């Protein structure tokens with residue numbers, strides 16, 4: 001069943017306005033604070049439910065990206081019973097010294113789970129690292145895709161982006177509630 005009010009509910013939970021420096025160095029007047037929906041179990045559950053439908057067939061592992069992708073991947077993992085991988089930005093410098101925590105992923109089909117995509121930089125870095133470790137990575141499923149409309153920011157690394165919500169959908173939901 002479609003979740004008709006998801007865009008409006010996510011938008012009102014996590015849209016912030018002001019001046020924000022993004023991960024990429026870009027400066028934006030809008031920021032989607034994903035933790036404001038991830039911290040609410042009902043909203044996190046609704047996003048994860050939509051993600052389950054977007055997972056490509058053959059997914060063997062869910063690669064949640066530090067930090068914001070990890071709670072989402074955990075919720076999708078609980079729903080699907082697919083194991084999760086917790087992918088750090090940088091390998092740990094002691095102990096197991098792993099970049100991706102969880103099961104062995106070499107030769108396995110990993111679908112990346114991310115919170116927000118702006119330029120795709122964080123996903124690109126993780127994709128390269130997982131591929132270097134032998135993973136098959138073809139699709140990223142994200143909660144919010146705020147990259148420029150009509151372009152795939154990850155085409156250069158051959159990654160398909162599947163988004164629960166796009167910036168355009170959030171903007172439309174916002175304008176329909178601000179009258």
Ligand SMILES: O=P(O)(O)OC[C@H]1O[C@H](OP(=O)(O)OP(=O)(O)O)[C@H](O)[C@@H]1O
Nearest residue numbers: 023024066067068117118119120121122
């Ligand atoms: O597509 P990009 O231009 O790379 O930007 C999006 C990335 O930036 C944020 O990461 P940040 O390091 O702020 O996030 P965290 O709070 O999840 O650690 C966000 O969670 C994405 O990972």
Ligand SMILES: O=C(O)c1cc(=O)[nH]c(=O)[nH]1
Nearest residue numbers: 022023031032034116118
């Ligand atoms: O590009 C980013 O760093 C970014 C944008 C955004 O809207 N939300 C977020 O958590 N990160």
